Amino acid sequence: MTTRTGATADPTNDPYAPQADYTAGPVFTVTGQDWDSIVNGAAEAEAERVVVNMGPQHPSTHGVLRLILELDGETVTEARCGIGYLHTGIEKNMEYRNWVQGTTFCTRMDYLAPFYNEAAYARGVERLLDIEDDVPEKALVMRVLLMELNRISSHLVAIATGGMEIGALTVMTIGFRERELVLDMFELITGLRMNHAFIRPGGVAQDMPPGALESIREFVKLMKKRLPEYAAFCNANPIFKGRLTDVGTLDLAGCLALGVTGPALRSTGYPWDLRRTEPYWGYDTYDFDVVTWDTADSYGRFRIRLEEMWQSLRIVEQCADRLGDLEDAPVIVADKKIAWPAQLSVGADGMGNSLDHIRHIMGESMEALIHHFKLVTEGFRVPAGQAYGVVEAPRGELACHVVSDGGTRPYRAHFRDPSFVNLQAVSVMSEGGMVADVIVAVASLDPVMGGVDR
Amino acid sequence: MTTPEDTSDDRPSGSSAGRPDDSSEEPTYETTDKGHTPAEKDLHARVRRKEVGQSSAEPAIGSSPHGPDRDLGVREDMPENTVVPAGASSLEVVAVREGMFGVQGSGDTSGYGRLRRPVVMPGATPRPYGGWFDEFADRLELVLADQGVSGAIERVVVHRGEMTVHLRREHLLTTMQQLRDDPHLRFEMFSGISGVHYPEDTGRELHAVYHLLSMTHNRRIRLEVSVPDADPHLPSVMSVYPTADWHERETYDFFGMIFDGHPALTRIMMPDDWPGHPQRKDYPLGGIPVEYKGATIPPPDTRRSYR
Numbered sequence: 001m002t003t004r005t006g007a008t009a010d011p012t013n014d015p016y017a018p019q020a021d022y023t024a025g026p027v028f029t030v031t032g033q034d035w036d037s038i039v040n041g042a043a044e045a046e047a048e049r050v051v052v053n054m055g056p057q058h059p060s061t062h063g064v065l066r067l068i069l070e071l072d073g074e075t076v077t078e079a080r081c082g083i084g085y086l087h088t089g090i091e092k093n094m095e096y097r098n099w100v101q102g103t104t105f106c107t108r109m110d111y112l113a114p115f116y117n118e119a120a121y122a123r124g125v126e127r128l129l130d131i132e133d134d135v136p137e138k139a140l141v142m143r144v145l146l147m148e149l150n151r152i153s154s155h156l157v158a159i160a161t162g163g164m165e166i167g168a169l170t171v172m173t174i175g176f177r178e179r180e181l182v183l184d185m186f187e188l189i190t191g192l193r194m195n196h197a198f199i200r201p202g203g204v205a206q207d208m209p210p211g212a213l214e215s216i217r218e219f220v221k222l223m224k225k226r227l228p229e230y231a232a233f234c235n236a237n238p239i240f241k242g243r244l245t246d247v248g249t250l251d252l253a254g255c256l257a258l259g260v261t262g263p264a265l266r267s268t269g270y271p272w273d274l275r276r277t278e279p280y281w282g283y284d285t286y287d288f289d290v291v292t293w294d295t296a297d298s299y300g301r302f303r304i305r306l307e308e309m310w311q312s313l314r315i316v317e318q319c320a321d322r323l324g325d326l327e328d329a330p331v332i333v334a335d336k337k338i339a340w341p342a343q344l345s346v347g348a349d350g351m352g353n354s355l356d357h358i359r360h361i362m363g364e365s366m367e368a369l370i371h372h373f374k375l376v377t378e379g380f381r382v383p384a385g386q387a388y389g390v391v392e393a394p395r396g397e398l399a400c401h402v403v404s405d406g407g408t409r410p411y412r413a414h415f416r417d418p419s420f421v422n423l424q425a426v427s428v429m430s431e432g433g434m435v436a437d438v439i440v441a442v443a444s445l446d447p448v449m450g451g452v453d454r
Numbered sequence: 455m456t457t458p459e460d461t462s463d464d465r466p467s468g469s470s471a472g473r474p475d476d477s478s479e480e481p482t483y484e485t486t487d488k489g490h491t492p493a494e495k496d497l498h499a500r501v502r503r504k505e506v507g508q509s510s511a512e513p514a515i516g517s518s519p520h521g522p523d524r525d526l527g528v529r530e531d532m533p534e535n536t537v538v539p540a541g542a543s544s545l546e547v548v549a550v551r552e553g554m555f556g557v558q559g560s561g562d563t564s565g566y567g568r569l570r571r572p573v574v575m576p577g578a579t580p581r582p583y584g585g586w587f588d589e590f591a592d593r594l595e596l597v598l599a600d601q602g603v604s605g606a607i608e609r610v611v612v613h614r615g616e617m618t619v620h621l622r623r624e625h626l627l628t629t630m631q632q633l634r635d636d637p638h639l640r641f642e643m644f645s646g647i648s649g650v651h652y653p654e655d656t657g658r659e660l661h662a663v664y665h666l667l668s669m670t671h672n673r674r675i676r677l678e679v680s681v682p683d684a685d686p687h688l689p690s691v692m693s694v695y696p697t698a699d700w701h702e703r704e705t706y707d708f709f710g711m712i713f714d715g716h717p718a719l720t721r722i723m724m725p726d727d728w729p730g731h732p733q734r735k736d737y738p739l740g741g742i743p744v745e746y747k748g749a750t751i752p753p754p755d756t757r758r759s760y761r
Contacts, residue, residue, distance in 0.1 A: 011585050084723040089739075092732060096739055097755040127614050200652045256642050256669075259697030277672055382498045384575050388665055388676065390645075401648045401663060405573040406551070412733075414648030416665065421646070434544050453723060 052435070056085045058441045060165040063449035067426070067438060068170055076438060079430045081423050094413045095266035098379030099125055100340065102195040102410055106400070109159035109415060110451030112157050112193060116393035117400075117451075118199035119143060120210045121413065123280065123389030124402035125201035128382050131333055135421040138329040139203035140281045143218075145319035146198065147391070148188065148220065148312040152223070153182035153310075154394035154446075155305040159230060162302070166243050166436075171233055178226055181219055188212055191344075191351055202303040203332030206344055208323060216320045220313055226441030227313075230306055251296050259421045262396025263308070267293045267300035286315050298444035309396075338380050341372040378409040380439035395419050395446055415454060419447035483624045483687065506760065514561045546577040549654035568655050578609035586673060594619075597632045618663075623688040627755055630694045633666060633675075638683055641666040644695035647702060649709035651734045659683040660711050664691070681711065690716040708733035 009369040052069045057063040060232040066082035090109055094102045106121045107114040122143075126132050128154075160175025182401050189212055190196040191206070199204045234240045250260065252268040265272055273290040277281040291307040293300030334340045345354035361369040390399040396418030403412040422445045429441040538692045567672045582588050591610060598606050606625030611618040621629055633641045645665035653659055660682035667674050683690050695729035700712040705720040710731040713719055721728060730737055741753025751757075 019677055082726075084721075088724040089732065092739060095753070096759075097668060127616075128612065139582075155648070257696045259644055259695070261643075272669060277669075297501065314610075364523055384573060386575075386618070386676075388674065390674075396647065397664065397667075399645060401646075405575075406571075407551075412648070412650045414646075416646035416648075420700065420704075423696060424697060 009079065010425075015337055017358065022238070022239060040402040041172060056082070056102050062161060062165070062447055065423070065442065065447065065449055065452075067442070071435065072161050075436050076430050076433055076435060079427050079438060081426050081435075082422075082424065083449070083452050088454065090454045091413055091415065094410050096409065098408045099382055099410060100200055100379055102413060103200055104195075106413070106415065107197050108450065109297060109454050110393065110395070110398070110417060110419065110424050110448045113150055113394050113398075113451075114194055114196055115143075115146045115199060116391055116398050117198065117415070119147060119391045120147050120389045120393075120398045120400040120415065121402070122201050123197050123391065124387045124400045124413075125382060125389070126403050126435045127387040127389060128402060128404050129201065129338065129380075130383070131335065134335065135203055136330045136333065137282075137306045138323070138326040139331045140324045141206050142189075142208065142331060143199055143281055144283065145288070145323070146186070146196075146204075148315040148319070149182050149185055151312045151394050152309045152316075153179045153186075153315065155309050158305055158394070158443075158446040159234075159302065162446070163234070163240075164448070165439050165443050166235070166240075168240060171230070174226070174229060174233075178223065181222065185216060185219055186216055200332070200340060202335070202338045202340075203330075205340065207331050213320050213323055215311045216316065220317055220320070223309075223313055225307060229307075234302065235306075239419065241299060243436075243440055244297065244302060245295070245446070246297050246299075247433065247437045248444050249296050250425055252347065254425070258425045260425050260445075261303045262392075262394070262418055262422065263301045264422060264425070266291060266304055268296040268330050274397060276389060279391070280391065286318050288312075298440050301444040305394075315421055324454075336371065337375075341368070341375055347348045356414075381406060381408055382410075390416075393450070395451075396422060398451075407411060415451075417454065418450040419445075419449070419451045420454075423447050483622075486721065504758075507522075511552065519744065522680045545574040547572045547574050548652045549573040576613040577612050579612040583610065583612045586671075587612055590617070590639070590673065590675070593636065594629075594632070597636050597639070598625075598629065601628055601676055603628050616674070616676060618678050620678045622682070623679045623681055626677075627689045627691060628692065629677070630664075630691045634694055637670075639668065640670040641668045641673075643667040643669055644697050644701075645674075647698065647705050649705040649710060649711060649733065649738075653683075655680075657682045660686055660709055662688060662705060664712055686711045687714050688712070689714050692721075710734065 028041060030038060044406060050071045052071055053066065054069060055066040056064040061067055064085040066085065068080045068082060069076050070078040082311045088108075090105050094105045097105065102121060102125075103118050106117045109117045154385050156175045156179045156185060160172045160179070163169070163175065164173030186196065187193050188209060190198040192198075204345075250258075250264060250268070252265075252270055254260070255265045255268055255270075263274070269292050271290040271292050275279075275288075276290050288311040293304050333380045342353045344351055345356075347355070361372050382404040384404050386401065386403045388399055390397060392398075396426040397416065398418055399416040400414070401412075402410055405411040425445065426438070427440055428436040429445075433441070479725050528758065536746060549572070551573060553567045553568075553569060559732035581591075583591065587610075594607075598604075603625050606621055606629055608620040608622055643666070645667050647665075648663045650661040650663060652661065660683060661678055661680045664677040664679075665674065666677065679688055684707075688711060688746050690702055692702065692713075693715065699716070700722060702716050703719060705711050706713060706716075707721040707723050708731055720726065724732065739753070741755065742753045743753060
């Protein structure tokens with residue numbers, strides 16, 4: 001066995017891997033600042049087949065994604081993904097909490113698009129409860145509003161990190177600057193910047209706070225000024241175009257065979273968007289265009305994301321107008337056996353149950369106290385059966401398969417995360433290209449490992 | 455560019471741990487019928503006796519003898535607390551729960567310990583299913599008959615506006631091929647697989663649920679295949695839908711279902727040498743008690759629960 005390392009010690013003395021069994025040739029551990037030893041070592045070994053293990057801790061793999069690349073010079077001959085480094089057993093955990101608590105878990109999967117996780121779950125559970133038509137109008141408008149704001153923040157991160165990975169650092173800094181504005185909106189409406197658990201089966205957790213609509217209108221106005229900056233930075237930038245054009249191509253047949261959805265599918269020119277093809281929660285009543293591109297490459301996906309943010313802004317404006325007419329309307333189903341009993345309010349010591357509610361259950365109504373206790377500890381029961389709740393997430397089709405046994409907890413909740421499925425296309429998109437293009441191809445799919453590994 | 459068929463995902467080295475036996479010859483599957491043990495599940499048996507169309511030799515789609523205004527027919531046998539899925543045409547018992555709070559063997563002073571609740575899922579739906587479901591079912595029957603396949607469909611469940619076709623595993627691949635290729639069916643998008651584990655449903659413990667989408671006709675269907683725990687084999691559909699690759703690996707990883715014909719059925723989420731299949735119901739959640747302000751909170755899977 002020949003082992004050469006750079007800055008690290010000899011791995012045969014590694015106390016954490018004492019029985020390492022190497023079947024491959026020379027192994028190099030690259031930690032930076034040791035390039036000479038790598039170059040010399042590789043030249044000595046005369047290896048024909050170089051396997052590069054990129055990640056899971058690597059700044060350009062878009063999260064804890066491990067890429068296993070077989071190289072011939074700088075050309076990738078084979079590319080495979082290794083995933084599972086962020087597996088947290090969310091689906092298993094959901095089986096041990098009640099239906100409302102499930103929201104709290106699933107919102108943490110695709111952490112850049114938390115509202116979509118909740119939305120897919122809520123759609124499934126509401127279908128099983130047969131209350132899809134009972135969810136109040138205002139809750140649906142608020143859901144659409146939050147989801148479209150979320151689409152903007154998610155696409156901003158996609159463009160920002162994608163830009164950073166190819167060296168366009170300004171795109172990264174302005175992307176995160178704008179995302180911050182969206183997160184401020186989230187914080188204003190839900191109380192949290194991420195992991196909101198706000199969309200609950202039956203409605204949403206809380207009514208709009210006072211002054212939120214004005215903030216949203218200001219935000220839209222500001223974004224209309226800021227979004228053109230991305231176009232000015234990137235659209236015609238020769239370096240940007242040179243890195244993205246014709247890189248990571250995947251045509252329509254490839255997308256369908258591999259189950260790829262979202263911007264990657266639409267970049268082939270096929271206008272498949274569940275908001276249009278399978279409208280839910282009133283999406284058919286909003287004015288927006290499904291954005292497509294015809295190049296099926298990374299540049300097309302970038303342009304689609306950019307344009308989709310404009311379309312989302314249009315929807316956000318329409319939501320704000322509708323919410324203006326829906327003041328004091330209910331935000332959760334009228335069925336008291338399902339609706340969460342308490343409304344939250346902000347007190348001196350932070351957010352908690354509103355004092356009015358506490359006065360009601362502790363001082364006025366024994367029945368209300370019993371109801372509160374039963375719903376909060378035991379939770380509601382969902383009739384047995386299975387349902388498939390599906391939404392168009394920023395990355396494609398996000399679906400939740402919920403199975404109920406008639407109990408107070410999900411018997412099984414499985415999420416079809418678009419990142420998980422889209423990652424399968426990395427092999428096809430990057431084999432035969434350069435190593436540097438693998439990064440671009442992965443970034444154009446924008447996988448979020450929290451969603452992939454769940 | 456590489457073709458989409460080239461997506462087999464081989465771990466580069468040392469990934470043989472936990473990999474099932476690779477038999478190259480065409481796998482054969484026994485038809486699985488339910489074999490409940492009546493002694494411990496008499497309720498099961500009583501309920502099932504009244505059920506129709508269950509595992510008879512060859513139930514074609516919609517062969518259920520239910521009349522239009524049928525009665526579910528099982529209620530008087532069931533305890534009062536049975537949660538019957540609304541809108542179901544018949545019922546399918548998959549388990550019987552006992553007690554109330556999930557605590558066993560501590561002596562029952564509350565009386566709740568005698569509670570019995572059968573877990574009933576929506577059972578077979580008689581025709582007409584309504585909407586496009588009938589047209590779809592007719593076409594599927596026709597193309598399957600053309601292929602010389604009979605008895606592929608175990609039963610059809612239409613519930614909450616969604617259609618589930620229960621298939622026998624030996625015909626899964628043929629059916630999938632027809633669903634994708636027939637222009638009147640054309641389910642070109644394979645959305646995913648989810649496994650479900652019903653440990654008390656003897657002989658049909660493991661279910662693989664396939665979600666298909668037809669973009670041409672804008673329809674969604676669900677296929678469900680059940681296999682016994684003792685023989686958890688079913689055919690891989692990767693040859694029809696290459697995207698099934700990771701979904702099958704995931705289902706294998708979490709449930710131990712073995713997809714025959716998959717080129718590299720290795721674990722995908724858990725480490726290669728992980729023992730057991732974590733999403734199965736008999737696999738513990740794990741966790742440790744947490745102390746907070748003097749009180750000890752047990753881990754979630756040992757807390758009191760409502761059954």
